[in-house]
Amino acid sequence: MAETVAAQAKKEPIISIKGLTKVFTLGKEKVYALNGIDLDVQENEIICLLGTSGSGKSTLLNMMAGLEKPTKGSITIFGERVDKMSERKLAIFRQKNMGFVFQAYNLLPNLNAIDNVSLPLAFAGVKKRIRVKKAKKMLKLCGLGKRMKHKPTQMSGGQQQRVGIARAFVATPKIVFADEPTGNLDTHTTIEIMEMMVRMSRENHQTLIIVTHDTEIAAYADTIYHIIDGRICSVEDNREHQALPPEGHIGDLAADEPEVGSEAGEPELEMPAAEAESSPQEEEIGRILQNSQIPNTLSTEE
Amino acid sequence: MKTIDIFSFALTNFLRRKARSALTVLGVIIGTAAVVIMLSIGIGMNKGFEDQVSSWGDLKTIRVYPYTGQFNEETGEYEMPDETEPLDDITVQRFRDELEHVKAVSPTDWGWSYMVKDNKERNDAGSISLLDASAMADMGYEAVYGRLLDERDVGTTNFVMAYNVPFNFYNVRTEDPKYGEYAKADEEFPFDPLSDKVKYAFTWYYGYLRQAVDTTKPRIVPEEAKCVGVLVQNETNIKNYGYDNDCDIYMDINGYYAMQERLQKNQNKYYGTENEVGISIGGSSYYVNGQQVNFADGRENKYNSVIVIVDDVDHVRDVSKTLIDMGFETSSAMDSLDRMQEQTKFLRSILGAIGAVAFFVAAISIANTMVMSIYERTREIGIMKVIGCKLKDIRGMFLVEAAIIGIVGGALGVAFSYGISALVNKLAAGGGMEAFGIYSSDSALSIIPPWLDIAALVLATAVGVISGLYPAIRATRLSALEAIKNE
Ligand SMILES: Nc1ncnc2c1ncn2[C@@H]1O[C@H](COP(=O)(O)OP(=O)(O)OP(=O)(O)O)[C@@H](O)[C@H]1O
Ligand SMILES: [Mg+2]
Numbered sequence: 188m189a190e191t192v193a194a195q196a197k198k199e200p201i202i203s204i205k206g207l208t209k210v211f212t213l214g215k216e217k218v219y220a221l222n223g224i225d226l227d228v229q230e231n232e233i234i235c236l237l238g239t240s241g242s243g244k245s246t247l248l249n250m251m252a253g254l255e256k257p258t259k260g261s262i263t264i265f266g267e268r269v270d271k272m273s274e275r276k277l278a279i280f281r282q283k284n285m286g287f288v289f290q291a292y293n294l295l296p297n298l299n300a301i302d303n304v305s306l307p308l309a310f311a312g313v314k315k316r317i318r319v320k321k322a323k324k325m326l327k328l329c330g331l332g333k334r335m336k337h338k339p340t341q342m343s344g345g346q347q348q349r350v351g352i353a354r355a356f357v358a359t360p361k362i363v364f365a366d367e368p369t370g371n372l373d374t375h376t377t378i379e380i381m382e383m384m385v386r387m388s389r390e391n392h393q394t395l396i397i398v399t400h401d402t403e404i405a406a407y408a409d410t411i412y413h414i415i416d417g418r419i420c421s422v423e424d425n426r427e428h429q430a431l432p433p434e435g436h437i438g439d440l441a442a443d444e445p446e447v448g449s450e451a452g453e454p455e456l457e458m459p460a461a462e463a464e465s466s467p468q469e470e471e472i473g474r475i476l477q478n479s480q481i482p483n484t485l486s487t488e489e
Numbered sequence: 490m491k492t493i494d495i496f497s498f499a500l501t502n503f504l505r506r507k508a509r510s511a512l513t514v515l516g517v518i519i520g521t522a523a524v525v526i527m528l529s530i531g532i533g534m535n536k537g538f539e540d541q542v543s544s545w546g547d548l549k550t551i552r553v554y555p556y557t558g559q560f561n562e563e564t565g566e567y568e569m570p571d572e573t574e575p576l577d578d579i580t581v582q583r584f585r586d587e588l589e590h591v592k593a594v595s596p597t598d599w600g601w602s603y604m605v606k607d608n609k610e611r612n613d614a615g616s617i618s619l620l621d622a623s624a625m626a627d628m629g630y631e632a633v634y635g636r637l638l639d640e641r642d643v644g645t646t647n648f649v650m651a652y653n654v655p656f657n658f659y660n661v662r663t664e665d666p667k668y669g670e671y672a673k674a675d676e677e678f679p680f681d682p683l684s685d686k687v688k689y690a691f692t693w694y695y696g697y698l699r700q701a702v703d704t705t706k707p708r709i710v711p712e713e714a715k716c717v718g719v720l721v722q723n724e725t726n727i728k729n730y731g732y733d734n735d736c737d738i739y740m741d742i743n744g745y746y747a748m749q750e751r752l753q754k755n756q757n758k759y760y761g762t763e764n765e766v767g768i769s770i771g772g773s774s775y776y777v778n779g780q781q782v783n784f785a786d787g788r789e790n791k792y793n794s795v796i797v798i799v800d801d802v803d804h805v806r807d808v809s810k811t812l813i814d815m816g817f818e819t820s821s822a823m824d825s826l827d828r829m830q831e832q833t834k835f836l837r838s839i840l841g842a843i844g845a846v847a848f849f850v851a852a853i854s855i856a857n858t859m860v861m862s863i864y865e866r867t868r869e870i871g872i873m874k875v876i877g878c879k880l881k882d883i884r885g886m887f888l889v890e891a892a893i894i895g896i897v898g899g900a901l902g903v904a905f906s907y908g909i910s911a912l913v914n915k916l917a918a919g920g921g922m923e924a925f926g927i928y929s930s931d932s933a934l935s936i937i938p939p940w941l942d943i944a945a946l947v948l949a950t951a952v953g954v955i956s957g958l959y960p961a962i963r964a965t966r967l968s969a970l971e972a973i974k975n976e
Contacts (some may be wrong), residue, residue, distance in 0.1 A: 254875065254970045275880055282877025287975055293872045297505055310878045323670050355874070 200227035201361065202251060203396060207260035209246050209417070220246040222388035224260070230361075233388060233395040235405040235425075238414035244398040247414070248366050251396065252285060258381040259454065264304040264362070284309050286355035286393075290367035292347040295340040300326055300350045303336050325353040329383060345376035349383065356387050363388060366398045381407050490882040499889035506862070510894065513858040517898020520851030520907055521949050524844035525906035525941060527915065528727045531837040533914075533936040538829045548802050551809050553584075553795040554818040555784075557777040565780050574816045575790035581621070584797060588811060590804035593627030596792035597618045600745045602691040602740065602752065605711050610658040611698060613666055614736040620796075625649070628798055630739070635683045637717030638741060643679075645713040645744045646691075651735035652722045655682045661698045671732035674722060683721055693752050694759065706756040711747050714740075732818050741832075742792070759763035812865075848948070852956045855894050859887060859960035863967070870964050871972015880965040887961035888954055895953020899946045906945075910935040 195371045207224040210217050212474045220243045228234055236244040248253070251262055253269045262269045265284065272280060281364045287293075301322045308318035326335050329349040339347050348368065355363050365384060369377035385407050389396040397408060411423040503510050520744050542548065555576055558569035574580060576596065584594040600617035620628065622638035622645075630637055630649075638649055644844065655678045656670040680687065696708060722733040739923035775782040777791050784790055800865050805823045863870070870883060917934035 226731075242678045247972060252875070254973075278874065278877055279876065282879070285877070287973075291870075291973075293875075293973055294905055295869055295872065297501070307875070307876050310490055310873070310876065310882065312491050314491070314493070 198229055201230050201265060202226070202228035203261075203263045204247075205253070205261050205263075207247070207250065207262065208258050209243070209250065209255070210258045219417050221250075222255070222324045224419055226412065226419065228396065230394060231389075231392045233397070233408045234410045234412060235384060235397045235399060235408035236412050236414055237399060237402065237405045238380055239278070239400055242414045243417040244400075245366055246417075248364055248396060248398050248453050252281065252364055254285070277363060282307065282358075286358065286360040288348070288351050288355045288363065288365035288368045290370040292339065292344070292351045292371075294347055294350055294354075296339050299336050299338050299390055300331060300342070303339070303350055304353045304357050306354060306358075321357055322353070325357045326350070329353045330389075331397075337434060344371050345373075345380065348372060348376075352380065352384055352387070356391065356393075359391050360393065362394045362396065364396050364398075367400075368397065369399075369401075369404060370437040377404070490879065490885075495882060495885045497686070497726050497888055498886045499893060500858065502862070502866075503890050503893050509858060509861075513676060513854055513894050514898040514901065516851040516854035517895060517949055517953070518902040520844075520848040520952075521899050521902025521945050522906040522909060523847035524841075525903060525937060525945050526935060527840040527844035528941060529906070529910055529935040529937045530913070531840055532941070534833055534837065534940060535830055536936050537934070538826055538833075542826045542829070545822055545825070547798070548822050548826065549799045549805060550595075551799065551805065551812065551819050551821040551823075552796045553797055553812055554631075554793075554820070555775070555782065555790055556816055556818045557782050559751065567780075569780055569782065571783065571818075572785045573782050575784040575788045576789040576793070576795050576817075577788055579788065583815075584795065584812075587815075588797065588808060590800050590808060591797055592800045593624045593629075593796075593798040595624040595628060595740050595796050596794070597796045598742055598745075598793040600740065602693055602712075603697060604654075604658075605690040605692060605697065606658050607688050608690070608711075608784040609698065610660050611666075612654065612657045612659075614654070614657055614669065616737045617745060618737045618739050619742040619745050620739065622647075622744070625739070628796070631721045632718040633715070633721040637718055638739065642717065642741050643743065645741060645857075646748045647711060647741070647744070648714055649718040649720060649739040650716060650740075651720050651737050652683065653731060653736045654738065655679055655719070657736060663934070669734070669736055671734060672722070673732065674727050676718075677946070679884050682716055687716075689716055691748065693756050706760075707755075709759055709965070710755055714748075723952065754959060764914045765912065847893075848952060851898070851949075851953045855891055855953055855956035856959060858894070859891055859957050860963070861958050862890075863887070863964050866964075867967055868972045870967050871969045872969070874969035875973055884961045887964050888957045891953045891957020891960070892950055893953070895956075896946070898953070899949025902949060903945050905941050906937060910937055919928050 204224055204226040208219070209221040211220055212218075212379055215419050219260065220241075220412050224247060226247075236247060238244050246255065250257055251264070251269065253262075253272060253304070257270050260270075264280075267280070269277070269280070295306070298306070302318055304322035304325055305313075305318040308321060309315075313321075323335060326332065326349075328350055331349055331353070333340060333348060334346055334350075336348075339350070342350070343379060348371075351368075355365075363384070368384065368455075369380050381404055384395060384397075387393070395408075399405060405427065407429065409429065412419050413421045413423065514885060524675070530650050537603050539548065552575065555573050556570060557573060558567060558650075561568050570623060581594055581596055584591070588594070596619075598619040599620050602616050602617060603615055604612040606612070619636075622642035623640045625638045632649065633652065635649070637648060641647075641821050653670065658679075659665065659667045688711045691709040692709060694709045694711075697711065702709070720735070720739070726733045775784070782790075799808050802823075806827075809819045809821060809823070871939060873883060874880075913935040914933045
């Protein structure tokens, strides 16, 4: 384990944040939502931004996603300055590289689960037949095989969030952002959801950035950044004590969909990345990744 | 995003809010129908005038007269040109050589004579339409039996007669005179009008066959002449009135003028006076307002008028203008049509304006619906932006939705206007047309030509897209961040 950490530390970070400051001016008062943040995120890393309410976590995450412009400092993702990108370019950049899981799920109310999940693929110009197939597969992986035609209002919060996760991961983005993904859920569901996200990002070698105020959720991350008043006050390497999803839970999670559940099963749990590649499901996701990248590159016309 | 997906998203949204979409579409339906109906009435009125005017004479025909001056509106004096171009063979040839878009040029005049058949029956209708025999085919006449006059008949008294003519002969001794008998459609002739056994002759003498001959006077000699053809019946008249009222004889103008001189001499001999009949022969001096007209180069005015037939209605105004520039006076049915259309222009532009206002209201309604829909969907649009929907796709969705409203409204509006149009025509049939000064029996007040359908559909779609433009741009400007912040 220690070796892997050392090896990863040497690699180029995929996200590099330098001196990030965000000042909101409310009348005469200046609010320093962020105050000089420096942060590097490695490929395949799961990080957590942990802090109390109002500490600036969401602001930081939104800025990484290009939804907000910093007052000072820079954000570089895959070598590109996100803070300098135009709206148009950002849309394409997000389409190609980012997935989002929201606290309020933010599913489109008039679309059923399949259509919600296939949305990012539709935006990327994937054909209907293909994207529906992928969405169905993704929903099965998330244990929603029997809820595919349901609209958001016909599902529980936990189910909606699983749809949200399926949507965030379906296009296999390199980075998935999750702002308080379990904020509206009970403890049991929280565990299910967290394990699912961690499992998926591990399987796909994705970088997961979780925002939370809950230390139990932070426990799923490789690295925990403690944020207080817009500053990173400490960085904690959590690999040693990481909360790994125990076998039993995955079974529960996928109980909805037995065949997939058994397929999705055990081998991934230990998660040595190299080993995971041989699993049939891994291959499937890899194929999804490859397929969906063809239209992605095509759609970069500008 | 694939184009088909943009369309299907737009369609889903259109169908999602059924009541509101329906109301907006209704606005477009009314707007489209208003424009179509108003324009169709304008078109119907113009068509009505055209029908009416062309029943007076072919729209492609221009009648040319010598220009003999006009009243000066300021001084009230009649101003006559120093020299006037006469209507003679030189002029006719000049028209044929110089005018463009002209199908036929022919001098015209009216002649008159009693007609005698086999020296025992008479036809007193007597009207002889004079023309240049060589131009008859080009003038659009058509023979149903025999042939038209042509080059061979120039200068002769060979004639062609209208279909009704054979039906108008009566036996002076046994029958009452006939005045304007009209044959039914394709009615069989009472005798073979082209048979060699039938002898035709013309005379000006009223008492011919009718009264005992005064043997003390020189004999009346009728002019024998040959019939070469019978004209077709006028279909439009048959359709409208059940009969064709043409009872004329058609003869070469120069042939007739020569016959006229002979008839007059014969007549004068009989009466022993020079001017008893008092018919003046073409070519004599021309007086206007008591002043003699001076014709160019000392030429004489041989013809009363010259007819110029233009190849297409669209060229009539141009040819007319050219003729006026050449120094002649013209008159055509087109002049009357222009005058009538000018008089109702105001009415028609008001109708158009009503339609335009209705359409404008529909456009505002589309824009309003789209803006409302954006307010409602702010969050959705934000989410779509966050998860990577391109701005142009968002814009596309809204534009397409607005276009759908336009197309659906436009199509239904066009369909609806056919209903209204039929209703308007039904109402107008009971005297509505006369209210607009149209007295043509077979015109409809509201006419929707195919181009109007297409134009209305295109316009409705364009209005949809244009009204959707602002909302669509607005949608792309929405802050994605606002949308995903927890409510
Ligand atoms: N648009 C804004 N205008 C003014 N101040 C803002 C704005 N957005 C955030 N802030 C302020 O910036 C600070 C950080 O906000 P942020 O939403 O990042 O907190 P957070 O850590 O996500 O908190 P929570 O856990 O409650 O979501 C807060 O003090 C907040 O009031
Ligand atoms: Mg927050």
